[in-house]
Amino acid sequence: MMYDENKREITLDRELGKLDRFVIDFCKLPKEYVIVSGYVSILFGRSRATEDVDLLFPKMGFHEFEDLWKRVYGAGFECINTSIVSEAFDMLNEHAIRFYKEIPVPNIEFKMIKNNLDEYSFRNRIKVKIGKEALYVSPLEMQIAYKLFLSQGKNEKDLEDAKHLYNLFKEKLNKDELLDFVNKLDVKKEFEKII
């Protein structure tokens, strides 16, 4: 695993599993996206499975969404929430929609960018090269702090995800950026637990 901080690029020589192939297949469909949350830790080796993979995408109009919908269905994915494209589009303003292939687990949780943190993740995403494939993931500093924030609900899984990423990349992380997010998200106590 090689992380070039300046190019914001990580090169992984990992073997692809069923979950990775599922994610890569879906990520070829939207024009732009960023993967956030649990799968980021899993991609970098965390020893756990997951039911869903969170994907953020920039706001789009109905026709653009309809084109994407056709590509998604053409690639064999289906929407869990509805099979009607206009209904799915309306839902996106309220909540995420989920796509699966053959069986509902795992599924893609497809969410529109809604707040500053989402926007930051998207604008500063990191390219992960895996052989001929590439995925875009949230910046690690932000990912660690956000996982610590989620762990405040006593969720051990999120604390462990944060610890995995921190331990793995600590020599390469931008400490100022990480501490800035830790302060902004008010997770100093949780941060102490993983360092």
Added chain:
Amino acid sequence: MNINLEELKSDRQKNSEERMKFVEFWANYVKTHSDKEWSRQQNVLIDSQIESAHNLVKKKVEK
């Protein structure tokens, strides 16, 4: 039935600490071994969960 809540809480705390130690151990393993090596092991765990889900759905359809 008498339940010793303090004992349970202490076990929960110990379990949590042990899990964090394992996360540290595994992150170190990932750092010090080739991507191919750790990912092969990780895939055994994740692929088996997905296969189980597939088999469960298949069984239900067959019924």
